[in-house]
Amino acid sequence: MSQQREQIRGVWEQVLGHGEFTDDENFFAVGGHSLLAAQVAARINRVTPTRIAVRDLFDHPTVAALDELIASRTV
Template sequence: MNVDAVSAVFREVLEIPEVTADSDFFVMGGDSLLATRVLSAVARATGVELEFDDLLDAPTPNALSKKIAEAA
């Protein structure tokens, strides 16, 4: 899942247009409930099942995209 696709998921879940490759999910208003919805979208698109702590470690589209690639 590339950075743009992850950014699109952030935008959809956070319901805000202004997400860039380096936007921090939790700074942009994400909480643990919305985090699960990012992870379910990632799982649907890639089959990769990440945990909540993975998003805490990699809270930007850039970092999360790398994490997905490593886990795939």
């Protein structure tokens, strides 16, 4: 598993207050909402070299999808 994917998962755990997310769980299905999405985007922007917008979390709502999006923008 990539370090970046673990960072994303860690951000979710911090923001949502619980952990053990699989790569394919939907952020909004596990308790996320728009205000928490803004927090996730801000924290991810601090720990990765690429910037994401809140909208990106709506379009890529899983750890795996966000990881792939960030990786595609980093290259």
